[in-house]
Amino acid sequence: MRSPSLLVFDFDGVIVDGMNEYWWSARRACLQLNPAVDLPESTPPQFRQLRPWIHHGWEMVLSAALISEQRGPLEQLGVQAFVHGYTAQCTAALERFGWTPALLQQTLEVVRATAVRTDPDSWLALHQPYPGVPERLTAFSEENMAWAVLTTKARDFTAELLASMGLKPERLDGHESGSKPEVLRRLACDWTLEGFVEDRRPTLETVRTTPGLETLRCWLVSWGYLRPTDVTDLSSGIRLLRPEQFSAPLADWP
Known part of the structure; x- marks a missing residue:
């Protein structure tokens, strides 16, 4: 099941x-x-x-x-x-x-x-959560939506940071777990993946061309570390996510 x-x-x-x-x-x-x-x-x-x-x-x-x-x-x-x-x-x-x-x-x-x-x-203290993001992640639990973190940062460092913000994801994978497409494919075997939220366009494009992930919904956040051209001519299946959209119910995301 x-x-x-x-x-x-x-x-x-x-x-x-x-x-x-x-x-x-x-x-x-x-x-x-x-x-x-x-x-x-x-x-x-x-x-x-x-x-x-x-x-x-x-x-x-x-x-x-x-x-x-x-x-x-x-x-x-x-x-x-x-x-x-x-x-x-x-x-x-x-x-x-x-x-x-x-x-x-x-x-x-x-x-x-x-x-x-x-x-x-x-x-x-050198890290600052983006405004409203911790609160929105906490709200997912109230919406019966599990959320996970997938990062190229070391898992232990990320766990320390999440705990300092009062956040506890259902799952946490760092660079030790492998590449993001590899981890997403493994997760898809055990979960119904609702989507992947990222600030790096090339990563999302790689995910969308990975066998088994071609239909995974992907969102590029507008508040991340973006290059000037990252938000233009997005490929099919990748949507730009702005703060006001992120704060809305998942069903209303672009």
Whole structure:
């Protein structure tokens, strides 16, 4: 017998705004790898502009290193030109710094784990839930709708953050569980999936082309870390979700 319906949410850019934590952790990871870099403590505009293109944690650390360069490609080209060749620029930067994605990811996770262990309150305070989102998620329980969180963040970190907001999803999957399409396919075996809510358009497009998920309803939130072109010409099955629509009953969502 199939379990009840389940609505699945991404975390960063959907439930919580973690921009200040991203920079806080990325800056410290970068300083561990190269103590000589000069980086501001407050989140710089360049980092905010780059965030919609960042998909993995290690890219945040690499972005911090690029921002520290006075004559590097990010400074010379500007953000808009840099992101047109984002993947190639990241590959070139890794080679130039002599780093690997695994090294950057591990350093970032050690920074975060240390912060959670030694000063959890300060680390949690770097994250802010989007207005009205925790209340809306809580209301789903009253509507007999189970909800889950599916994120590329580590599960333990996400669990700490959700608990600090008084939120307890029916299920929580972090990057340890596999890719988002893989996890959604597994969930579909045990639940009736009502849809997936995400702030990254390429992820939704990948989900919609994954065998077994072609008919899954997908929503792109308007309040996330979006690129300028993300909200135009959305493919079939992906709908833009605005705050006033999110607060309405699920049956009234676009």
